[in-house]
Amino acid sequence: xxxxxxxxxxxxxxxxxxxxxxxxxxxxxxxxxxxxxxxxxxxxxxxxxxxxxxxxxxxxxxxxxxxxxxxxxxxxxxxxxxxxxxxxxxxxxxxxxxxxxxxxxxxxxxxxxxxxxxxxxxxxxxxxxxxxxxxxxxxxxxxxxxxxxxxxxxxxxxxxxxxxxxxxxxxxxxxxxxxxxxxxxxxxxxxxxxxxxxxxxxxxxxxxxxxxxxxxxxxxxxxxxxxxxxxxxxxxxxxxxxxxxxxxxxxxxxxxxxxxxxxxxxxxxxxxxxxxxxxxxxxxxxxxxxxxxxxxxxxxxxxxxxxxxxxxxxxxxxxxxxxxxxxxxxxxxxxxxxxxxxxxxxxxxxxxxxxxxxx
Numbered sequence: 097x098x099x100x101x102x103x104x105x106x107x108x109x110x111x112x113x114x115x116x117x118x119x120x121x122x123x124x125x126x127x128x129x130x131x132x133x134x135x136x137x138x139x140x141x142x143x144x145x146x147x148x149x150x151x152x153x154x155x156x157x158x159x160x161x162x163x164x165x166x167x168x169x170x171x172x173x174x175x176x177x178x179x180x181x182x183x184x185x186x187x188x189x190x191x192x193x194x195x196x197x198x199x200x201x202x203x204x205x206x207x208x209x210x211x212x213x214x215x216x217x218x219x220x221x222x223x224x225x226x227x228x229x230x231x232x233x234x235x236x237x238x239x240x241x242x243x244x245x246x247x248x249x250x251x252x253x254x255x256x257x258x259x260x261x262x263x264x265x266x267x268x269x270x271x272x273x274x275x276x277x278x279x280x281x282x283x284x285x286x287x288x289x290x291x292x293x294x295x296x297x298x299x300x301x302x303x304x305x306x307x308x309x310x311x312x313x314x315x316x317x318x319x320x321x322x323x324x325x326x327x328x329x330x331x332x333x334x335x336x337x338x339x340x341x342x343x344x345x346x347x348x349x350x351x352x353x354x355x356x357x358x359x360x361x362x363x364x365x366x367x368x369x370x371x372x373x374x375x376x377x378x379x380x381x382x383x384x385x386x387x388x389x390x391x392x393x394x395x396x397x398x399x400x401x402x403x404x405x406x407x408x409x410x411x412x413x414x415x416x417x418x419x420x421x422x423x424x425x426x427x428x429x430x431x432x433x434x435x436x437x438x439x440x441x442x443x444x445x446x447x448x449x450x451x452x453x454x455x
Contacts, residue, residue: 112180181207281329290380297358
């Protein structure tokens, strides 16, 4: 249980926001949840269910839903922003007249803004200038959380008050909240793993084995950490829940939206057909496009992400993705232990190295 009663506002009516709202209410917090859909508001208030995103789970009856964003935010000490990246900034702008610098603002969105390549916590900071800003990420499948299965997450913030309040509001017997001060590392981990969940879904649909799945996940972790470190993150963050933890669950479970998109494409559906069948936002599709463009701009080596881009947007068959991976350079395993350049230098100095094996 929470150490003290906290007033919590949740912006967003999706599965994860709803699960967090119910957890906070379980812990004794006063919880209000904002969403645009009046029918969903009525269903949550009267039936205590979110029929669109979590139809099989009962929400704590103390959660009050509303379409009035001002009423939801009034008096809230902690504000959880659970809005897809495409609408994140517009909702924060709508909330600005009703929030103050004393409130704690925490993003739960695992995505990147398309036009600016900004992370959601950076959008919060840019729009508000507030000091109490954080991000939640980790292996958090919403349906399992709603079912009260044992789960852990990370609250990342440079602000100790933000970390502590989130741990108090959400930590309970089935949902553990661990702290980090690497906000950008945790947030990038949450966003980047969506790319590789799509690839893992494709691999599963194509009947690839456990060796392939293991290779895919570990090389994905190398790419994720390489990209994040280029943006100032700590590589050690990727050994935790927001890195390898989130990567494992999204690359292994058909509860993952991004995994399901990849699986559908591996079965032969087009990207549009896969997304339409999902019926929800799969953040990884947009993240692939954004990350590949940024990696090319910064000179970050990301062969798996690039291969997936060609499958998603250039019509390359899904079965060619694995072949692309196997044709990548045989370089360093963990480059923060053995730098890639050291391996390349050894190759150049070894006369019997064949250039073709790096292609």
